[in-house]
Structure formats: structure tokens, C-alpha cells
Amino acid sequence: MADHFLPGPPVVPLTLRRSTQARRISLRISQLDGRVTLTLPRGVPEAEALDFAQTKESWIRSHLAARQGDVMVAPGAELPVEGVTRRIIAGPGRGVRLAADAIAVPEGQAARRLQSWLRELARDRLVGAADSYARALGRDYTRITLRDTRSRWGSCSSQGALMFSWRLVLAPPEVLRYVAAHEVAHLAEMNHSAAFWTVVERLHGPYEAPRHWLREQGAGLHRFRFSG
Structure with missing residues (x-):
């Protein structure tokens, strides 16, 4: 190089x-x-x-x-949560409060608090989706881990371990659910064959729209910086 x-x-x-x-x-x-x-x-x-x-x-x-520039997560910045853009504001107390057009976080701790809160929200949404799809498929996964990956949005190991990027919670809910269905489908088809995509569609329904969103806009989810 x-x-x-x-x-x-x-x-x-x-x-x-x-x-x-x-x-x-x-x-x-x-x-x-x-x-x-x-x-x-x-x-x-x-x-x-x-x-x-x-x-x-x-x-x-x-x-x-x-190309859109990076966004430092702090009061005054805008951040999407489940596909809805909200302005970050300083709020009382120690918790995070979500409103229709704003997200309130403790002053001076916005980035750390928000990242922790978003990871928990992502885990809740992804576990719920994966559990639902695994039941429909009749296959069990062994565990779910969340990471901040850049090269992939999710993965499924041959041992049935699922991994997802927690940043999926920034995307519209149907995008997160599509990725969950994609990885759960690998429990039955460890490939990207026609049979695999048939399983994805059976679990999720039509998937081209969220798949296209991820290809076209997914990289933008990495614009948001939670540390210097």
C-alpha cells in the first residue's frame, strides 16, 4: 500500500x-x-x-x-433515534428522556449517557426481533452481542452466535428488523443463496426497501461521534 x-x-x-x-x-x-x-x-x-x-x-x-461531515454528540446537535431526528438538549436528573423532537440528557455527560442508553435500547429492540424471528424459524441462537462495527451490520457464527452493530437503533425500525431477520436466517442457511433470501422474506416480508436504505444511507450512521 x-x-x-x-x-x-x-x-x-x-x-x-x-x-x-x-x-x-x-x-x-x-x-x-x-x-x-x-x-x-x-x-x-x-x-x-x-x-x-x-x-x-x-x-x-x-x-x-x-459527503456529510462528522457530528459530535453534544447538546445542540441532532441525532436520529429509530429513524426520527431529535435535537439533543441538556435536561435535569441523571437519566435520558426521549420526546417527539428532542432528547434530554444530563448536562456535561451527553455523549457517555447517550451512548449507554442507545446501546440498551438497541439490545432491547434486537433481542425482541431476533427472538421473534428465531421462534418463527424454529431455530435457537446461542447469544447476542452488540459492537460498534464498521465493516458489517451483523453476523451469525456457525455456533449460532449473533452479533449486531448497536448503531442500527439510529436507523428506522424496519431496517433494524431486516438485519435481525437476515442474521437469524443464517441459522438455517449459512450462505447467501436463493434459499437464504427465501428464508429472509418468509421471516421479514419484503426486504428490498430496508436493504436499499442500508446500502445508501447506512454509512451515515457512523457520522455520529460519541468521543473525541
Whole structure:
């Protein structure tokens, strides 16, 4: 891996990586951190990849400009909870209070309190959904863990252990339930075959809309920063 740049202003860092599976030069902009990555097949000179990036400069800059910036979680910021955007305000007491258009948290402890509260809410929603789908499927899972993962929204191990990103609770409820159905379906089909998607649809119902939402908007859930 080597780092290069598109000259500015502003300068745009480029990350070059080689892949034995690549058949042509490809370009990707991460929605999580804005990193621009060029993937090269074996034997293609770096200069050729940099020339390719130059031909795509307008596209790269327009996409970087459109990328939404990070949001530090604090009073005054806006945060989605189950798909509904609410303004964070300072509130009395030690608990978190959810209103139609606001979320009140103890002053000076907004990020820590909110992250803890959101994780508990996520666990409640995901356990409820997973239990419901597992009963419908007639299969049991062994445990559920929550993490703050960037590479995947959920997983199911061969031992039946389910893992989910707690940030799913920021998304609309049907998105969270789709991911729960997706991972529970792996208890029966440990693959992404046609049979697997038949199980997902049997558990969840039509799933294309929440799946599309996750592909198009899911990366935005990582914009919200709960620590410096």
C-alpha cells in the first residue's frame, strides 16, 4: 500500500493497494472517513493508476464535497433515534428522556449517557426481533452481542452466535428488523443463496426497501461521534 495525492487545493490523499483478484483499476471513496482508494491489478504501474485518478478528479472532488461531515454528540446537535431526528438538549436528573423532537440528557455527560442508553435500547429492540424471528424459524441462537462495527451490520457464527452493530437503533425500525431477520436466517442457511433470501422474506416480508436504505444511507450512521 502506498500513499499519493491529487494536487489541490485542497490536496486529496490517495491510497493505492494491489489485489490479485482485480482485473482492472477501480476507485472507491469511503463514506465512513472519505478515504479515496485505488485498487490495482498485479503488474499495473502506479503511474497508470494515478493517471486514472486524474481523469476522475472532478468526480472525486464532487463526491468528497457531498459527503456529510462528522457530528459530535453534544447538546445542540441532532441525532436520529429509530429513524426520527431529535435535537439533543441538556435536561435535569441523571437519566435520558426521549420526546417527539428532542432528547434530554444530563448536562456535561451527553455523549457517555447517550451512548449507554442507545446501546440498551438497541439490545432491547434486537433481542425482541431476533427472538421473534428465531421462534418463527424454529431455530435457537446461542447469544447476542452488540459492537460498534464498521465493516458489517451483523453476523451469525456457525455456533449460532449473533452479533449486531448497536448503531442500527439510529436507523428506522424496519431496517433494524431486516438485519435481525437476515442474521437469524443464517441459522438455517449459512450462505447467501436463493434459499437464504427465501428464508429472509418468509421471516421479514419484503426486504428490498430496508436493504436499499442500508446500502445508501447506512454509512451515515457512523457520522455520529460519541468521543473525541
